[in-house]
Amino acid sequence: MAEVRRKRARRGRTVRRARFVPFRHRDRGLAIDVLRFELDDGPSRDIASGTTTLDLSAHRFRRLSLDVEVRVPRTVVSYVLPETERSAPPLALLVVLACPSTRLRRVRRIPLETLAEETASVRLELLRSELRGEVEISAVLARIRNAAIAAPGYAAHAAAKVAGSASIDLLVDPPVRRAGGYLEIRYESFSKSPSFEPGTLYRLDCETDTPILFIDADDAAVRQILDSRGRRGLVARAREVVFDAIGQVVWLRLYMSAIAGADEDGTCAYGWQDGVLRRLLPKLYPDLSDHASRLEQLCADRADGGLESFVERLEALVQTEVRLSDHVRAVAKELG
Amino acid sequence: MSGLRLARLVPEARAFVLTPEFVRGERAYDPDELAQWCDDADEDVDLEPFVASVEEVLASAEPGTAKVDALAAPKIHRALPISRRTAADPGIWRFLAVGVAPGLVRHRWPVRTLATTRRRFWAPGMRHDSNTIGRLWWIAELTRNGDDYGLTRSVLESSNLATLLFVRRIGHHRPIVAGFVRFFARADAPAVEPLVARFSAVASTCALDALDADTVVAILSDLAFAGR
Numbered sequence: 001m002a003e004v005r006r007k008r009a010r011r012g013r014t015v016r017r018a019r020f021v022p023f024r025h026r027d028r029g030l031a032i033d034v035l036r037f038e039l040d041d042g043p044s045r046d047i048a049s050g051t052t053t054l055d056l057s058a059h060r061f062r063r064l065s066l067d068v069e070v071r072v073p074r075t076v077v078s079y080v081l082p083e084t085e086r087s088a089p090p091l092a093l094l095v096v097l098a099c100p101s102t103r104l105r106r107v108r109r110i111p112l113e114t115l116a117e118e119t120a121s122v123r124l125e126l127l128r129s130e131l132r133g134e135v136e137i138s139a140v141l142a143r144i145r146n147a148a149i150a151a152p153g154y155a156a157h158a159a160a161k162v163a164g165s166a167s168i169d170l171l172v173d174p175p176v177r178r179a180g181g182y183l184e185i186r187y188e189s190f191s192k193s194p195s196f197e198p199g200t201l202y203r204l205d206c207e208t209d210t211p212i213l214f215i216d217a218d219d220a221a222v223r224q225i226l227d228s229r230g231r232r233g234l235v236a237r238a239r240e241v242v243f244d245a246i247g248q249v250v251w252l253r254l255y256m257s258a259i260a261g262a263d264e265d266g267t268c269a270y271g272w273q274d275g276v277l278r279r280l281l282p283k284l285y286p287d288l289s290d291h292a293s294r295l296e297q298l299c300a301d302r303a304d305g306g307l308e309s310f311v312e313r314l315e316a317l318v319q320t321e322v323r324l325s326d327h328v329r330a331v332a333k334e335l336g
Numbered sequence: 337m338s339g340l341r342l343a344r345l346v347p348e349a350r351a352f353v354l355t356p357e358f359v360r361g362e363r364a365y366d367p368d369e370l371a372q373w374c375d376d377a378d379e380d381v382d383l384e385p386f387v388a389s390v391e392e393v394l395a396s397a398e399p400g401t402a403k404v405d406a407l408a409a410p411k412i413h414r415a416l417p418i419s420r421r422t423a424a425d426p427g428i429w430r431f432l433a434v435g436v437a438p439g440l441v442r443h444r445w446p447v448r449t450l451a452t453t454r455r456r457f458w459a460p461g462m463r464h465d466s467n468t469i470g471r472l473w474w475i476a477e478l479t480r481n482g483d484d485y486g487l488t489r490s491v492l493e494s495s496n497l498a499t500l501l502f503v504r505r506i507g508h509h510r511p512i513v514a515g516f517v518r519f520f521a522r523a524d525a526p527a528v529e530p531l532v533a534r535f536s537a538v539a540s541t542c543a544l545d546a547l548d549a550d551t552v553v554a555i556l557s558d559l560a561f562a563g564r
Binding site: 092094096103107109128129130131132140142143144158160186195196205207209210212263265270 | 350351352422454455460474478504541544546547554555
């Protein structure tokens with residue numbers, strides 16, 4: 001049975017930037033539901049109304065069919081069109097299925113004038129070979145032509161989005177789980193590989209799907225400190241300071257990589273960069289209230305001042321985050 | 337039939353294989369050498385056609401130019417008949433760039449900085465500094481019409497336009513790319529960069545799936561007129 005989950009598991013999700021369009025009728029927008037699904041030639045299975053995440057990641061299907069229903073309340077038309085256009089609404093309902101990883105978009109377009117009832121039913125047929133990770137299903141109402149005369153307060157141009165639905169997420173593959181949240185930690189013998197600089201303790205590889213922190217396994221003394229589990233005493237305090245020393249550089253690199261990695265739409269090359277930005281941006285831009293606005297500001301600041309303009313702010317931020325000064329004082333106290 | 341098959345390079349290989357010597361072209365890897373860092377790809381693909389297509393590009397396209405992109409993208413796409421699911425795995429593009437056709441990456445992009453060149457072997461996505469081979473395959477996949485790669489060639493012949501379009505989601509929509517190519521083919525076309533940015537702002541209020549090429553050209557014309 002498909003596991004239906006209503007709560008989103010944030011970690012390891014495919015990166016997707018969602019921007020809310022403040023439709024004036026937002027409380028009276030479109031409602032979308034996946035009513036049932038079929039895998040290959042199996043039986044049709046019903047899905048509870050209001051389901052927002054459909055997890056099919058445990059199934060090895062080749063073909064998937066989804067029955068989708070969209071409700072378009074009659075009142076929407078009066079909210080999004082001026083009176084002169086309401087008798088023959090120049091609108092189309094688009095049911096859109098998008099898979100960010102495979103860049104697949106499957107669109108079913110239904111002219112609103114052909115919709116006899118308030119609901120539209122659509123069957124979507126998909127192949128596993130065209131999907132990976134997460135798929136988003138949503139509906140949008142768009143203008144199909146320019147308005148003859150633009151009415152104040154109403155969208156007038158062709159393709160303008162005038163109403164939308166919430167989205168339903170379909171999980172085709174299980175989300176990637178990472179140890180340590182943002183990065184993996186691995187011990188490697190630095191002396192046995194020419195890839196590591198002699199005399200270094202660690203190396204962070206940011207430009208990959210999950211950042212990897214390599215720590216030199218040859219240095220038994222350092223490893224003893226890092227692997228210690230005690231919470232009291234000099235070794236525990238030394239461990240904190242060593243982690244701080246590494247952590248400062250690691251966080252600075254993660255932040256800089258995420259800032260550099262967001263493209264013009266705010267989409268990140270690596271999934272972890274999105275998570276890092278969601279942690280960082282509220283601290284960089286506390287006066288802005290949502291992630292999309294903060295991303296826009298970030299891109300503008302990056303274009304104005306380049307990456308270097310962030311270094312000083314991040315340096316101070318990271319020091320306070322890792323609590324370096326507290327931990328150095330604790331070592332001093334331990335030493336008497 | 338070649339014995340070389342498609343594989344995927346695992347993420348942790350980066351620290352070990354993208355050495356300065358490799359990135360500068362002073363060292364190459366035999367696919368057997370990379371075996372310790374490789375997993376099977378989702379699909380079993382013979383790479384002989386891919387290797388042949390890369391050799392054709394290296395022999396005929398002037399290095400360091402957008403002509404490499406325009407010539408290589410359709411050839412690479414035809415030579416790698418893989419599903420989008422397989423193509424969404426960055427590991428296969430890393431294997432192809434590092435283990436099979438590093439020469440193509442360096443032929444297109446002369447090594448200026450190690451960091452950027454590393455990204456051209458490794459980073460997923462369609463930015464100009466992402467994996468060169470994967471980027472071209474995906475641009476061909478998104479812009480072809482069946483076996484017609486005319487739009488793919490046209491958009492890639494303008495390096496600037498391709499760079500600006502494919503860092504944005506508008507580049508995932510074939511009619512939008514077609515509208516841009518048609519508009520900027522005009523002799524009196526304005527500068528690309530400010531117009532792409534302004535179009536993106538307008539597009540954020542549009543249902544991108546409802547835009548056809550004619551509407552895109554009309555919007556670009558309005559924006560260009562307003563910007564004069």
